[in-house]
Amino acid sequence: MKTDEQRINAMLQEGLCCSQVIMKLALTLRGEKNESLLTAASGLCMGLHTGRVCGVLSAACMALALFDAKNAAEHMIPQLMEWYEETYGESFNGMDCMDICAGKFKSDRCRDILIRTWEKTKALLVEYGFDLEEGEGV
Numbered sequence: 001m002k003t004d005e006q007r008i009n010a011m012l013q014e015g016l017c018c019s020q021v022i023m024k025l026a027l028t029l030r031g032e033k034n035e036s037l038l039t040a041a042s043g044l045c046m047g048l049h050t051g052r053v054c055g056v057l058s059a060a061c062m063a064l065a066l067f068d069a070k071n072a073a074e075h076m077i078p079q080l081m082e083w084y085e086e087t088y089g090e091s092f093n094g095m096d097c098m099d100i101c102a103g104k105f106k107s108d109r110c111r112d113i114l115i116r117t118w119e120k121t122k123a124l125l126v127e128y129g130f131d132l133e134e135g136e137g138v
Contacts, residue, residue: 004122005115017045018114022059025118026066029125029132047097054097056114057084060121067125076124083120088113 002010004025011021016038023041027034041062044055060080064072089095101107122132 004118008111008115008118012111012114017042017055018110019044019055019059021114022056022063022118022121026063026121029122030066051098052096054084054088054095054100054113056110056117057081057095060117063121064124067130068128071128076128079124080117080120084117087116 007025008021011024016024019041020038023038027037041059043049044053044058047053047055048058057080061072061077064076064080068076085095088100092100094100100113101109125132
């Protein structure tokens with residue numbers, strides 16, 4: 001069985017961007033296939049294609065809402081945002097792609113942020129009662 005890190009590396013090598021990887025991982029946990037959602041997630045790539053808001057963070061918020069929109073909005077997303085700001089925002093003087101990655105998209109830094117943010121996303125889901133047995137997925 002592949003680890004999340006191995007899955008993430010494989011998806012990045014397939015050409016998926018950070019936000020698409022998060023969505024594909026979330027869909028897999030739900031046992032769903034949704035190519036339209038994966039395509040839509042590409043709109044979040046590389047900081048909304050402007051170097052702004054990190055696509056990993058945006059997609060992780062979407063993933064939480066995909067599981068439970070109410071708890072995501074009220075609890076999980078605020079917790080994720082706080083963690084992300086403490087973990088990355090303070091270290092890189094901002095939460096935009098350009099701040100975090102210094103203009104180098106798809107860098108090792110992005111991959112590490114993707115892995116850690118996915119781990120935090122899963123931890124929040126478990127905290128809010130979700131059993132994360134993987135389905136067949138995409």
